[in-house]
Amino acid sequence: MTNTSEETQVYDSTTFWIAPARNFRTSARLHLQHLLFQNTLDHILEPNIQTFVAGRKELKVADLGCGNGAWLNDLYDELSSKGISAQLDGYDINPINFPASAFLPPSVTLKKLDILAKPLPADMVGAYDIVHARALTSIIVGSDLSPVLSAALALLKPGGWLQWEESRADTWVVQPPAPDVSTTACDTIAHMLKAAGQARGSGFEFLGELGRHVEEFGFSDVHSLSVNLRPRDLKAWTEDYLMVWEELYVFFPPKAEKPEAPMTREAWVDLFAKAVGETEKGVAIHQGAIVSVVGRKAI
Structure with a gap:
């Protein structure tokens, strides 16, 4: 719920994701996000990693930025059905x-x-056969992937695999169901978000070549996969993004505090309400595709 009296914030990934507002609503969104990733990718473990896992009796897996553990729960079911005993650790x-x-x-x-x-805890270093990462673009600053890739590389055993999945955060698609349906508010917000990302040095263009970046960091057997979103899922993707957009009001000053601001909190709330109205007429908001990259730590 929007509170126009709240203090204006500046986005900082180290504080945003631990704020009290990241509560049951965020968890519900993460459940939806997990379902949508799985609907799109149609696998828990990427096929090359499935081959790696085949025939093994034991396995250690780390999930980075695990949220509410939804991916690990599904992985448990998949590995159990294959008779694999696994230690599944989520970190957030x-x-x-x-x-x-x-x-x-x-x-x-x-x-x-x-x-x-x-440093990472010593007992975690070199301990894992598989490291999974998903939806970490919000913690990447200046398109610098080295913090995430360094952590993954440190956690993996020699020969272990990284599986990294992201929405194409470099792309906003605002898609009307028919030419005569207005998309003005949704287009405005999408443009603002892209400009804000570029202003903080994160246009996310690296996602188009994520596999190359992973390979250049020292991983081998790198495989990249880009899967377009299913049209039947676009309403759910829209609702997932609306839940994110709804929380962004805290980054705009109240009109009483800064009446000259190009976007006040009240103006944002009004713009968001208009965007919701457009989606209720069938406008879809999404990012087009999911990119998945896997790579192996040197033996």
Whole structure:
């Protein structure tokens, strides 16, 4: 719920994702996001990693930025069905969305950890066969992938695999169901978000060549996959993004505080309401595709 009296904030990934507002609403969105990623990719483990896993009896997997553990829960089911005993560890800077351990599968453990902090705990270094990462673009500054890739490389055993999946955050698609349906408000917000990302040095253009960046960092057997979103899922993707957009009002000053601001909090709230109205007439908001890259740590 929008509170126009809240203090104006500046985006900082180290504080935004642990704020009290990242609560059950965020967790619900993460469940939806996981469903949509799986609908698009149609696998939990990428095929090359499935081959790596085949025939193994034991496995250790780390999920970076695990959120509420939805991916690990599905991975547990998949590995269990193949008779694989796995230690599945999820790490996230904000534990508020973790399910109670009593309700998790026995081999799934979720732990609070800033995966970009150095040094990493010694018992984690070189401990994992697979490291999974998803939707981490919001913590990447200046298109510098080295913090994420360094963490993944450090966690992996020699010969272990990284699986990294992202929406094409460099692209905003505002898609009307018919030419006569207005998209003015949604187009305005999409333009603002792209400009804001570029202003903080993160236009996310690296996503178009994520595989090359992973390979140049020292991973081998790199495979890239780009999968277009299913039209039947576009309404759900739209609602997922609306839940994000709804929270952005805190980055705009109230009119009483800065009446000369190019976008005040009240103006944003009005713009967002108009965008919601457009989506209720069928306008879809999405990012076109999901890119998935896997790579192997040198043996």
